[in-house]
Amino acid sequence: MKGRILSIAGSDSGGGAGIQADIKAITALGGYAMTAVTALTAQNTHGVHGVEVTHPDFVALQIRTACDDFGVDAIKTGMLVDEAIVDRVADTIEGYSGVPLVVDPVMVAKGGAKLLAPGAIAALFGRLIPMATVLTPNIPEAELLLGRTIRSVDDMIAGAHALRERGANAVVLKGGHLESDMITDVLLDADGVKTYPAPRIATRHTHGTGCTLASAIATGLAQGLDLDASLRRARSYLRAAIEGAPGYGTLAGPVDHAAGIDPNRFA
Template sequence: MRGRVLIVAGSDSGGGAGIQADIKTVTALNGYAMTAVTALTAQNTQGVFGIHEVPVDFIRQQMQLVLQDIGADCIKTGMLHRPAVIEAVCAELDSLAKDVPLVVDPVMVSQSGHRLLDPTAMDVLKRDLILRATVLTPNVPEAELLTGMTIRDTDDMHHAGQMLLTLGPQAVLMKGGHMPGDTVTDLLVTQTGTHVMSASRIDNNSNHGTGCTLASALACGLAQGLDMQKAVERARAYLREALRTAPGFGKGSGPLNHAHPCGKGTADFSKIPD
């Protein structure tokens, strides 16, 4: 086991997204996952039906205790739903060494369309959190909300990524899964250039938690010492196989197969002594 990842995000009772997906992803990639829960959600594959907020002081306490004792090689943020939560998380991030990478997944809307970011939090997200990011991982709708532009093609994705760089992150991973077509193209945009990654679309309805999963896989790679491009490429490969082998659970947008690297078949415990 290598690479300590602290995930600051919301819980998904259906297990497909949020910290549940994050923990599964980091563990499957041989990292060590820790969490600071920002909110509890009541949801399944068909939607989000309730949100229970975690007190801000308790979010900070979770982060403080984990970081003081275990430490972290990378931080990943997900659902930070209101201004006070973002401000509290940023205050704790300031206590970290400057070389600890930060992956910011700007979670705004659930797969089912439920808004997960208070509209009043947008300015705080851009001003305080994105500024600190090693890499920002928006999908197309999130990038449109952050930039105010309409994204119709990969040229627009590239332009949006460059606009987002002006907010302060070292890199922007523009995810193209929401764009139409048989090919999915992602762009890793940095100050030194843009790396284009394309692959055929895996067309199924088991796509709940893809953003959480990709960001956590990326965070795990950075925690394990991979450079940015290799961490992104491994994360994309992990996500593609999780999509391809998804179990088909639920009546709506189903979960991925996060456990696919863990081998096939069932372990034989019969020979383990008492």
């Protein structure tokens, strides 16, 4: 086990996304997962049916008590709910400067439920995004952050540049929402643009893929990989997890976070 990764995110009672996906992905890639829960959700493959928000001070307490005892090698943020939590998280993780930070701007659930208050977008840009090693939006999230439509890989590259101009140090813009037989992710950092195309897997089991990819990237950074290597490994892991999806649920089902783990080794 190598790398201590703190996930600051919401809990998914269905187990496919959020904190649960983060813990599973980090563990599958050999890291040690710690958590600060920002909200509880009642959630399944049909969508989010209820949310209970954690007090910002308690979110901060979770962060400090985990990191100050165990130490921390990377931090990943997911669902942050509102401006108060964004500000409190930013205040708290400033105390762990130099630790890689992956900001996954979770804004809308796959079923359409709003997971970030509109007023919190300014707080993300003003506080958290400039601190991040990498920002990992999907296309709908990038559209909301930028107020523009994205309909092509060229649009994705332009959007990534716009996000860097607004303070992001690096951007991984995920291309799964484009209507294409190929899915192309875009990485933009100080070294320029890289694209990562792969054939689309025909499946409805994609719940939690954004959380999983961001956590996998954070795990790579915690283990000393650079951003490109972290992304490449994260994409390979996620592809195997999607291909091995167990088929649970009736709509957007979870992936197989245990991809690559052989339970028979313990027999």
